[in-house]
Amino acid sequence: MRDAIDGRAAVAREDASYEIVPIRIALPQRDEVLVEIHAAGICHTDWNSLQWRRRFVLGHEGAGRVIATGPDVRRVQPDDAVVLNWAVPCGACPACTGGHENICERQSPVVAGPSSAGHAAIERTTCEGQPIERSFHLGTLSTHTVVREAAVIRINEKIPFASASILGCGVMTGVGSVVNVARPEAGSSAVVLGTGGVGLNVIQGCRIAGCTRIVGVDVQESRLGMARQFGATDGVLATRDDEGLLRAAREVQSLLGGGADYAFECTAIPELGAAPLAMIRNAGTAVAVSGVEEKVVVDMELFEWDKRYVNPLYGGCSPTRDFPRLIDWYASGALKLDELVTKTYALDDLPDAFEDLLAGRNAKGVVLFEH
Ligand SMILES: [Zn+2]
Ligand SMILES: [Zn+2]
Structure with missing residues (x-):
């Protein structure tokens, strides 16, 4: 593999608009994984995030396949199907040890920092030659992303990517x-x-x-x-x-x-x-x-x-407890996910997806990526 791959993403602009543009994604280092995104859920937070009025890759719900891993990755390997999760608890602070991982006092970074102490985020994505931020460090409205392995949860092959992609936000909440x-x-x-x-x-x-x-x-x-x-x-x-x-x-x-x-x-x-x-x-x-x-x-x-x-x-989320449980409920038929995905879109049809979202037409809209 080369040192970076070419992709495409929905990128927000300072004037609260957005565009679909080419991006480059560097290969994962340390405990990072490169995920090829297959599906990304759309929610009101995506629409509202345009009001941040800065440049970043949109999207915070997604599922896909690991295609490369850094040398320190232990829990997943290339070809694993995963769901992305933007809230990574530290497991050690009073909130975490008191059973409230969702309000962790030092949310562990989803992307790597230059040192373990000061977590200025390193985003591996560049757009027009400049590093670019990702929504909740995931930026799932994108063909690929690089995150730390703590921000992915392996899923089995029986759950379609579209159904898995919505777990990490609306379903969990x-x-x-x-x-x-x-x-x-x-x-x-x-x-x-x-x-x-x-x-x-x-x-x-x-x-x-x-x-x-x-x-x-x-x-x-x-x-x-x-x-x-x-x-x-x-x-x-x-x-x-x-x-x-x-x-x-x-x-x-x-x-x-x-x-x-x-x-x-x-x-x-x-x-x-x-x-x-x-x-x-x-x-x-x-x-x-x-x-x-x-x-x-x-x-x-x-x-x-x-x-x-x-x-x-975030629904009191403890990722390691809750995501496997949600997937078990899906497998048993107790949790309906396929039925929640009312409509799917190509990345280029994101304007239609937002229009349907704002009109309340869908239970859930999902963008699908062809790879
Ligand atoms: Zn904590
Ligand atoms: Zn959401």
Whole structure:
């Protein structure tokens, strides 16, 4: 193999646009692996990341095949199928040892640094002769990437790359927020606000956890249909003028004969930050899944009484525990992944993929690469 290979990638520009351009990828050193990307999931974070207004390779969800390894790589070898993971816990800090690897206090770098101490990232990709950053150090909307072996997890050959590619973000966040964080008892009731890519995976998590009533709430009838396909037992069609979803909450209560045991906010609409509290019974649990970070006015009566509200990062992900478990659930049929991939695109059709994303047409859109 030569000292670098030629590829193509979707590269964001300073003016919040993007273009598909040639890139060069250097061969892996030390504990790095060169991954030929076969599929990359598209999510709202990709669209929002254009607002970073700098040059970088787009994409943070992906799966592919290892085609070369550095001399210190031990866990994977060329030809292995892998899924990429942007959050690598250190395993030693108080958060990691306390069982919260997802909020590791010193996230291990996904790419190599010049020394083990100061982790200024070395990206092995160049674009127009200059080194270029990658989204979450992965930059999966690209024919190839180089990451440390800690950022890949080997998968078996039975899972299609398109289905595997979505594990590392929306599936992990949605399913993990239920099974790792809320941990409902079998027989519980749950309400899921917003049945987009993440909400559908919360519904799957609730089904796997044994919830017997799972109510999807959305403003699009078609999305409530998708919610049923993934395990919702009931649907409430909300309206955009329903402030704080208080009317929808009354419908949920009449459906369930009272508030739900659990409610999950998956809308990414700041004004709905307090809405899951309106859906739950006394001593129920509300979970913020979509990561709203804006200021929200909360009527404290919504907290009455004894309610809990948790705000987990990345579904409480512990990569070595969770990815094999998700793949086992896929193999047993409990976790639907193939069905989540509504549409696939070529890299050159990325504008269509973003348009469908913004219109809410897909459960999940995935870019496929021919190699
Ligand atoms: Zn740590
Ligand atoms: Zn994502």
